[in-house]
Amino acid sequence: MKSKLTAVALAAVVVAGTAATAVPASAATARTGPTRCHTADLKAGFATGEDARPEMGQSKKQTQAYVWFTNRSKRTCSLSGFAGVDMIGAQKSDGTWSLVRSSKKPVKMILERGATVDFSITLLPVARSTPQKEKFVPAKFLVTPPNETQHFTLKWPFGGQILKQDGATHPATYLNPVGL
Structure with missing residues (x-):
């Protein structure tokens, strides 16, 4: 006992x-404050409204595409930092391009149930006449929310081609933080 x-x-x-x-x-x-948002808490997509569409038909300047995250959970959660974005090309020679981050400082975004926040991807479109080896033709984007490991697969809806700089130190195609 x-x-x-x-x-x-x-x-x-x-x-x-x-x-x-x-x-x-x-x-x-x-x-x-709320805990961070997990991939399962969110849904994602490209902003496709007229004012949000990237100007892929021009090749003289950079343009932006916007990806949104909406909190679909029953709780308030937060996002802070950069999403991970891997572009998958339509051409066999494209492969996968993991986008680099801008130098902008992230801020903490609080998402109540149903709230949406976005981030921009700065792109440098190229002319159709650009040699094939110098252009990347986007087909899909693998988008991972900040601090997560599971991603969303988004089909690229805008057409066009991007100057291929996947090995560049300071490419003209890059990510900005969530909320900026």
Whole structure:
């Protein structure tokens, strides 16, 4: 009987110690605001309204495409940082191009249930006459929300071609943070 009582008391101390270690009082009070949004909390797509469409028919300047995230969960959540974006090309020679980040500083975005936030992808379109090896023809975008590992697969709806700079140090096609 004494050994059972000792075992129960020891178990209670271990459980109590674990609970105190897992959620210290200072951490519980310091945690304010909603937790981050997970891929399962969101839906995503390209903004396709007339004022949001990239100017893919021109080749003299950069243009922007916008990807949106909508909170479809039943809770408020936050997004902060850069999405991950891999473009998959339509040509066999295109392969996959992982876009680099701009130097803009991210801000924390709070998304209530049903709220939407977007981010822009700056693109440098090229003329049809550009040599094939110098152009990337987008087909799909794999878009991963900030701090997540699961992605959305979005079909590129705008046509056109981008100057292929997937190996450049400072390419003219890049990502901006969520909310900016």
